Amino acid sequence: MSELPRLVVQGLSTSFPTEDGLVRSVADVSFSIAPGKTTALVGESGSGKSVTSLTLMRLLPKTANAQVSGKAEFGTRDGRRVDLLQLPDDSIRQLRGNELAMIFQEPMTSLNPVFTVGEQIAESVRLHKKLDRTAALAHAKRMLDLVEIPAAAQRLHEYPHQLSGGMRQRVMIALAMACDPTLLIADEPTTALDVTIQAQILVLMRRLQAETGMSILFITHNLGVVAHHADDVAVMYAGRVVERAAVRPLFATPQHPYTQGLLACLPGKAHAAGLPRPKRLFAIRGQVSSPLAPPPGCAFEPRCDQAVAACTQAMPPLITIADARQARCVLRSAA
Amino acid sequence: MSTPLIEVRHLKKYFGSTTRPVRAVDDVSFAIQPGETLGLVGESGSGKSTIGRTVLRLIERTEGQVLYRGDDLAGLSDERMRKMRSKLQIIFQDPYASLNPKMRISAILDEALATHGLHPGRAARAKRIAELLETVGLRAEHASRFPHEFSGGQRQRIGVARALAVEPEFIVADEPLSALDVSIQSQVINLLADLRERLSLTMLFISHDLDVVEYLCDRVVVLYLGKVMEVASTTELFARPLHPYTQALLAASPKPDPLIATAHVPLKGDIPSPIAPPSGCVFRTRCPHAIEACAQAVPTLDEVAAGHQVACIRQELFMMEAAA
DSSP states (O other), X not given: OOOOOSEEEEEEEEEEEETXXXXXXXXXXXXXXOTTOEEEXXXXXXXXXXXXXXXXXXXXXXXXXXXXXXEEEEEOTTSOEEETTTSOHHHHHHHBTTTEEEEOSOHHHHSOTTSOHHHHHHHHHHHHSOOOHHHHHHHHHHHHHHTTOXXXXXXXXXXXXXXXXXXXXXXXXXXXXXXXXXEEEEESTTTTSOXXXXXXXXXXXXXXXXXXXXXXXXXXXXXXXXXXXXXXXXXXXXXEEEEEEXXXXXXXXXOSHXXXXXXXXXXXXXXXXXXXXXXXXXXXXXXOOOTTSXXXXXXXXXXXXXXXXXXXXXXXXXXXXXXXXXXXXXXXXXX | OOOOSEEEEEEEEEESOSSSOEEEEXXXXXXEOTTOEEEEEOOTTSSHHHHHHHHTTSSOOSEEEEEXXXXXXXXXXXXXXXXXXXXXXXXXXXXXTSSOXXXXXXXXXXXXXXXXXXXXXXXXXXXXXXXXXXXXXXXXXXXXXXXXXXXHHHHHHHHHHHHHTTOOSEEEEXXXXXXXXXXXXXXXXXXXXXXXXXXXXXXXXXXXXXXXXHHHOSEEEXXXXXXXXXXXXXXXXXXXXXXXXXXXXXXXXXXXXXXXXXXXXXXXXXXXOTTSOOSSSTTTTTOTTOOGGGGTSOOOXXXXXXXXXEOOTTHHHHHHHHHO
């Protein structure tokens, strides 16, 4: 089946005017997500991964005066291809919470503390599916059952503060799944959770994906989670995608020096494969440069051990180096 | 074996009401040998930070003993304890919250030196401050800056410098890496490993990140709901985890390699409330191997191999598996 990707993002840029000048948080980002697949956006703080997701969902606050360019082509349920960045406000509102859903890192701050969880889930189905109050509440209970919350009928009438962190994230997922979305954006969904709870949530997300065929954009800094839960990966650094690949080739043979460094500096990765514990961990020196004063060439050049003179000249383009593999580095040559 | 530098015996820390207290730490014992790094591992609510703070008497314990070179710290007067703190230091988790934003770095470090009367004289202290900053990979001129002028990784280096200022023997590192990005984490891990070797420090390393613990620690104590589940050398624990909780914890932590399969059934449910912990073994409500007897009595921490202790009555199960 040669289906079109559910989402194709091309040349996405988001800039914010500040008193100290224009900050380009996201610059020329392109990636796509196939139906039923998971694409991970990986990067450290300030790499622009969350701004990317908020831009796609059109959730950036108006007061931020964000300057957005590029395209984000989304295949709707009724077979249309729409550009998420160009849709009028009322059309995006019909998609959001419906075909497009999002879960956030901190479930306590993303749930409304003064409404019961049932009311919050019911709100979206009343709006999008035009169900009445009783039917919506019954649907909310089914959703809580779906995310394996025990005693759902009782939990329906509880407030977020009465639930544990793992339960709250389940409620967030129930809320996101209420209208059967085709694209779920998960922004660090397990970062605030303990590992045993993280494992539960990841298994749940997998199950729901297998059952519904939704696509997932998984935003995370945790490479362990990426290794086991993504199909494709886009690595971001300082607002740009520096490498794109399917998950196995990315971990087996990372092509960009930043990806290589990121994997090498993980104590688990260094120690895996039965190797003895190395005396010193690999460390990427220095820190991310200020977005107000980016280096003239490659953004990673000041921290890169493999940098050459050409790196300071201009930002290298993202080039295709092999089938379905791209890297933004002058040391790599086009296929 | 020589006298441990730090020995914790039957430590208990209860918070809140006396009738229904929160049992944050419930009868925990372990010892740390000079020069050793002991890892304290567990999820939120397991009591690991409370233990770290109770050991240093930043909070007072409810029961039990904390021995430093054989002497109980609880018996010390406030004044003698303050002197003792030059030997016992802590690095905090959040480098944004643990440095006073109104103080220059020089003042932050100077305060530590002045409190303990080290390097008397302004010039001598300034020299020592410059030295400390260089020890942690910063530059002497950074002394005149304020905390907000530094990145997270640099701030954590300042936290390390402050702990080292008084030349301690023992450091509690309470999740010192969890606020840092991966690429910065490895810089700080290397720094801690270097300093530990150069200054022959003894460390209690508190973390929820098993990969970091495996890399940095000599021995590991696994905690669950305020109790010790398992104690073993790092190599032994990661190669042959015997407690069902340790096994689940290791299985749940995804390895950064897509080729290492993680086919496992995650633990069901949440950590129970420490106000009303389950009877018997506290882990039994989530344990895949729990039987009726697990609810009857609190399992003792038994030595099953040299230096390997486990608190589980179903050990035969795992010993058999290991032998098979």
